[in-house]
Amino acid sequence: MKKRLVIVGAGMASGRLIEHLLDAAPDRWDVTLFNAEPRGNYNRLMLSPVLSGEKAYEDIITHDDAFYADRGITCRFGEPVVRIDRAAKVVVTAQGDTPYDRLVIGTGSAPFIIPVAGKALPGVVTYRDLEDTNAMIAASRPGAKAVVIGGGLLGLEAAAGMAARGADVTVIHLMSHLMERQLDPAAGYLLQKDLERRGIRVHCKGATKAILGEDKVEAVLLEDGTVYGADLVCMAVGIRPETRLATDAHLEVNRGVVVDPQMRTADPDVFALGECVEFDGQLFGLVAPLYDQAKVLASVLNGGDAAFRPVQTATKLKVTGVDLFSAGDFADKPGREEIVFRDPGRGIYKRLVLEGDRLIGAVMYGDTADGNWFFQKIKDGADISGERETLIFGPAFAGGVAADPLAAVAALPPEAEICGCNGVCKGQIAAAIDGGATTLQLVRARTKASASCGTCTGLVEQVLALSLGEAFQMPTAQPMCACTDLTHEDVRRLIKAQELKSMPAVLQELGWRTSCGCPSCRPALNFYLLADWPLDYRDDAQSRFVNERLHANIQKDGTFSVVPRMWGGVTNARELRAIADAADKYNVPMVKVTGGQRIDLLGVRKDDLPAMWADLNAAGLVSGHAYSKGLRTVKTCVGTEFCRFGTQDSTGLGVRLEQRLWGSWTPHKVKLAVSGCPRNCAEATCKDVGIVCVESGYQVGVGGAAGMDLQETQRLVAVETEAEAMDVTVAFVQLYREHARYLDRPYKWIRKVGLDWIRSQVLDAEIRAALIARFDLSQSIYQKDPWAEHARPDAARRFRPLADLSLEAAE
C-alpha cells in the first residue's frame, strides 16, 4: 500500500522535493499538499520581474494543475494547516483532520514587521508572495508615492519594480550603505548612485519612527524628523522562519525548526526543509541550499542515506541593468589583504579579499562577468599565490585569451558552477548540450540551470554558444536595439523619470552609442516622447516609417493606398460618389472593401496623393489612418437602428467612439468593434477593444487579436451606460499608450502586466478620470486630419521631386 505523505507548504523547497521524490519512486507515495496561498508552486524569486512588468504570473508558474494531476497529488491550496497532532498523526485544517505516515514541514518564512505605530494601516505591505506583489503593482501607478523600508535584496527589488511602473519610490535603510550584508561601502555607494539615476530616492541611516495616516497610510516619519509622503509602504526589513506549527507541536525549535543532516525533526516521522529550518545553528535564505535539502530529503524518504551539508552561496541582485555580485566573506579583518579595481568612468568596481594565499571573498559591481570564476576559487580554496598580480583581471587575463565576453566562460573549468541556485556546473550543461539540449529551454528543462532566479541565463547562453558555435543564436531580445543596452521598459521609465522631452535629450542622457539612433529605436522613441510629453515634444516625421510619414500605405511596387475614414463603418451616397470620382480621376487600379468596413483605393502614385486628399477632403472625407500605429477602425453592426435583435445603439456608440479616439497614436495599431447583441455580427470579440451590447448594458472586452495570433477578448468590465463604456475604453487606450512597449499589441501588453492590474487602474474612478484627462490633452494636439495638413501647397511640395533634370540629361 502507498504511504501517506503530507506536505505543509507548496514553496520553492517542497516543490523541488516533490520532483525528486516522485521521479525516483512514482508509485510509493500518496501525496497531499497543503498551501496557505490559494495556488500551487511558482517561482517566488521571479516575483520581482512580475512586479517590474517584465514577466507575467503565468510565466513563473513552476508546477501547473497538470503536473499535480499527472502525479496523483491531492492539492489543498488556500487551506492552511493550523495544527499538527503528532500523537494521532494527523494535520488539522478548517476542513478537518488529514492523517499522515510521514509529514514534511516546508512553511518558509514570514516577513518581519517592525513594531512601529501605524504598521497595520491599510497600504502597508510586505514582499513575500503574489498577493503582496499584486498590491504593489496596483499601487504603483505613475506618480504614486511608495516608500520601501529596508535596503536589502528584497527591498531594492521591490523599489526597482515599482519605479519601473512609474511610481515615485523612496528607500529607507537603517544602515549607512545599501545591502550591507552583501556589499562593502564602495559597492553600496555605486549601487545607490545607480538607483538614484533611475529616479529612486535613497535615505540611508534612516530609522523609521512611525507610519502615519488616518484610515490608510499617508506618510512615513523617521527618527530624524524627515517625513516622506506615501500611498504605499513596503516593509522589507527581514524574515524569520515560519515555525509556529512546529512550536505548537512541541518539536525542537530554536530560531528555526531544528533538523539533523537527514532533515528529520525531533519526531522521526516529521521532517522539515526550506527557510523554516535551522541546521547546525544556521538559517537559510537563498534557494541553493534549499534545493540541496530537497535532494537529501527525497533520498531519505525513499530509503536512502544522503546527508545535507551547507555550501557557500553567492548573491546577485535581480534588478535589470544593475550588475552586482558578491560571495564569501569580505569584512575588513586583521591579516586580510585586498585587491581593488576601479573604473569610475564605466561605473565598475571589483574587490577581492585574500587571506594568506586564498581568495575568501569577492564583490563586483558594474561588470560581473567573472563572478563565477572567482566564486569557484573561493569554494575550492585554491592557492592563488602564482596569479596574484593579475587575479583581479579575471580568467581572460589568466588564460591569455582575448577579452571578449565568451572568453571568460570558455576559461571556466568543467566543474565551475554556472547556476548557483540549482548547483549546476559548466560540465553538466555541456553534457546536456551534447545530449541534444540545443536551446536555452531544453538546457533549463534537463539541468534546471537558470530555472530559478534567472541571473545566470546569460552564462548558460554563453555555454551554449561555446558548445554549438554558429548553430546557436544568442537571443537579442533584451536591449531596445544595438544603440543602447537599455530595454524598452528602461527607456520608457527614464523618459518619464528624467523628464527627457526631446530625441537629442534621450540620446545624450541615456548614452546612445550612435549619432542619431537607428530604424528600430527612432520610431519607438518618437512614440514614447509624444505619448509622454504631448505638449513639449514635437513629432519627428523623419523618425517614422514611410507609411506614417506619408500618411498612406506603401505597396510592394512603391505606389500607395488611400483609405478615407468612415465613422463606425457608415457612409452615404455623397461620400461614395466622391470616392468614385477620385478613383476615376487618379486612375486607381483597384478599389477594395477592407475587413474594418472601409474602402481602400490601391495603387496611387506618390505625386498624386496631396491632390487626391484635397479632393476627398472637399467631400468631407478625412484620413482613415489605415497606415498608423494608432486608432484604425471601429467596426459596428446595425444594432437597434435596424436589427430586430439589437439591444443598444451599437452603430451610434461605434461612431462616437471613433470620433473620440481618432488621430491618437498608440504603441501598435488599435482596432475596435461594437456588436449590438451577443450574436456579435461586428466580430467584437477578436478586437483590441470589443464591446458587446446586452439588455443590461455593455460588456467591454480587451486584448483580442485576429492576426498571426488568434485571441479572444477578455472581459474588462460590464457597465450599464454608454457613457461608462466610452470612459472605460478611453482610459484603457490611454493606459496602453502610457505603458506598453512600442509594437506590442494590447493583448501582448496585457499578458505582461496582467488584466488585474489594468482593472485596478481603469476601474478606479480617480485614476480613470486622470487617464481620460491625459488622453484628451494629447488629443487636443494630435487629433487633426493629416490629409488637410499635407494637401496644403507648402506641404504638398514635399511629395514632388526637388528638381526635374530629365530634360538636362536628355540633351
Place this chain on the structure above:
Amino acid sequence: MTRWIDIAALDDIPPRGARTVKTAQGCVAVFRTFDDRVFALDDRCPHKGGPLSEGIVHGHAVTCPLHAWVFSLETGRALGEDDGSVATYPARVEQGRVLIDATRLQTWRVA
C-alpha cells in the same frame, strides 16, 4: 570634367531625410544627414526596387522602407548580411545650396 548644378536649398530637405531629383533614366535620392552632409544615390533598392528616399536615415546610412536592407550613403554598398549596391553621385553643400554633379549623372547612365 565636373559640372555642379544647383538643385535646391539645403533646407528643402529635412534633416535625416531625403527628397528626389527626376532624371531621364529614373529618380535620384538626395539625402541630408544629421550633420548636414548630403549624398545622392539612385532611388532604387537593388533588392526589389524599393524607393530608398522613403527610408529612415540614420548616421550615414539609409534603411530601405520595403524590406529593411541598409545602405551606406557614402559608398552605396549594402551593409550587414545583404549583398548589393546602389550607384552614388557626387553631391555637396555650398552656402546653404545643394549641388550635384550633372556630368556624372549623365556619363554614368550613358556608359
